[in-house]
Amino acid sequence: MKQGLQLKMGQQLAMTPQLQQAIKLLQLSTLDLQQEIQNALDENPLLDQDDDSSIEQVNKEQDSSQVDTAEALTKQEFSDDLPADNNWEESYTPVQAASPASGSTNFDGENTVYQGESSASLQDHLIWQMQLTPFSDSDLMIATAIIDSIDDSGYLTTSCESIFESLVSEDNELELDEVQVVLKRIQHFDPIGVAARSxxxxxxxxxxxxxxxxxxxxxxxxxxxxxxxxxxxxxxxxxxxxxxxxxxxxxxxxxxxxxxxxxxxxxIEDSQAQYIVPDVYVKKIAGQWRVSLNPDCNPNLSVNQQYADLCKGNISKTDSQFIKGHLQEAKWFIKSLESRNETLLKVSNCIVQQQQAFFEYGHEAMKPMVLNDVAFEVEMHESTISRVTTQKFMHTPTGIYELKFFFSSHVATENGGECSSTAIRALIKKLVNAEISTKPLSDNKITQLLEEQGIKVARRTIAKYRESLGIPPSNQRKQLL
CATH class of the missing domain: 1.10.10 (Arc Repressor Mutant, subunit A)
Incomplete structure (x- = not known):
């Protein structure tokens, strides 16, 4: 067999480091992106962040009816963060932390988050009362074991017999009656009824x-x-x-x-408030819904020109390669951020255009929409739309929604149209809220009422949507009053 050389031409997708970085930044949430930017600033000396721009000026530009969407992108892609508070040490007065049970103000280190009595856990609240109760040493041991067995709802998850068996030993001569007596006392702690078994x-x-x-x-x-x-x-x-x-x-x-x-x-509240930072804002300006990026989430990054100019000087080859490598990484990072912001704004604009009825009339007017619809409009792959809408939030006049909220399946109507599953859920919630409490609507009745509006939905679909809304069945919603 004779050997020879052949030349073939072909195309293949290469996952370059730049593309990998762009994809990574695209799917990050706002908080994760801020952490990634901070890591890049710490690791790359040629990457700088300007801290002297005015957020107020950016907001004025966003509210101007003369600025179209493209100009909004240009002016808001890399607006600076809020000015740093350089007088922190002068304004902060250290306060000695107290135990959560004391009810006094408690400051949590660098976060400086107020934690009053409401932030203490149920166990902490009960232990605080236990310490104020004149228990003997053995009763104190029993009370501690009981409190450790109470769940977040306030119920005792372990039987008195099991607690007794876990505490009794040769050194501790206990009786089952002692456990039951201590349990009765704890059940009258605040809140009343805690440590109940049913x-x-x-x-x-x-x-x-x-x-x-x-x-x-x-x-x-x-x-x-x-x-x-x-x-x-x-x-x-x-x-x-x-x-x-x-x-x-x-x-x-x-x-x-x-x-x-x-x-x-x-x-007894044990959870700290979780705050959502919106990525984009939607406002109605001059009769049109306009989308703008959140300037607080887009720091103004630039290349440190002073370090970059060192390459032109008389430096060693190793230093020159170090500077050039970090210079290229800084440019890639800034370009990836620009691409992320441009994609996010383009997708958000498409969502707002597709869901005009929702912004005008509410949930019941939501149109059915899938990822492929937006992908076709913005000429991107469906996987890219999935990444850019995950953990990204939109601030609207009616609330803050994740971008994925605007995507929903469709249900055919009698007149040949389509109705969004989100709109159907809103209609179900509206019907349940308006029902007579003594005669709640069954799933079959809700199906009939929707059919009268031209929406054909199976009873099992109504049950599925009702459960997703956290609405109990009709027999559990029935009230005598």
Whole structure:
């Protein structure tokens, strides 16, 4: 077989470092992007950030009705961050931190976040009360074990027998009755009903804590003690017949029970507020919806020209290669940020144009839209649209939404049109909010009401949308009052 050389021409996609960096920045959230920018500033001496631009001037430019979308991109791509507070040490007065249980103001180091009593966990709140209660050493040990077994909702997740077995030893001569006595004391800690072993016990503890002269207290205790299953199933007709209470009387009993808290642990807040920084703003200016980048998320980066000019001087080859390498990385990073901002603004503009009805009339007017629709409009790949809409948020006059919120599947209508699944969810929520509490709408009835509006949806689809909205079924929404 004779050997020879052949020349072939072909195309293939090469994942260059520049392309990899651009894709990485494109899919980062705002907070992750800020961290990535800070890392680049720390590692690359030829990358600089200017801190003397005015955010107020940028905002004025955004509000100008004479500025179109393209000009908004040019002026806002790399606006500076807020001026740094150089007088921090002069304005900050150190405050000695106190324990969360003390209820005094607590400062958390560099974040300087206020943490009052509400930021303490349920366990911290109970331990603080335990320390104020005159317990013996053995009771204190039992109380600590009980509090450790309480979940976030305020319920005891371990039986008294298990707690007793875990504490008893040759050195500790305990009795099961001691555990039960300590449990009774903790159940009257704040919030009342904590450490209950069931919803029934939790509500009974709260009722017994009320004054004896409270109207309908004894009847409510009787209902909770004998007919908890009927109460949970909202079978008020059978409940009224077995309890021998008239409808008006049962309504008063239910009104009293509804004032109780079935999850006492929810009264103690343990979570810090989570803040969302929007990537783009949408405002109606001169009758048109306009999109602009958030200037706080786009620092003004530039190349440090003083370091870059060192290449022209008399320096060693190693130093020259070091400067040239970091210079090229700085240019790539700035260009990748420009590409990210341009893509984000282009996709956001396309979403706003496609969903004009939503911005004018609300959720019920949402149009069905998929990633491919935007990809076709902006002439990009669908995977790029998926990356740029993930963990990116849009600030609108009606709230802050993730860009993926505007994408939804479609349902055919009787007149041959299409309805967005988001719009159907909004209609379901509207119908449920307007229903009569004593006769809630079933999934079949909601299906019929939507069909009257020309929207054909299967009952199981209605059930799926209802569950996604956190709306319970009709038998659980039924109220006697």
């Amino acid at each position: 919803t029934q016990e939790c509500l009974q503890i709260q009722l017994r804590h009320l004054p004896e002269q409270t109207p309908w207290r004894s009847e409510a205790l009787m209902v909770l003690d004998l007919y908890m299953d009927l109460l949970g199933n909202r079978d008020y007709r059978t409940l009224a017949r077995k309890s021998k209470l008239k409808e008006a009387q049962l309504a008063e009993v239910m009104r009293l029970i509804q004032t109780l808290e079935p999850r006492p642990g929810n009264q």
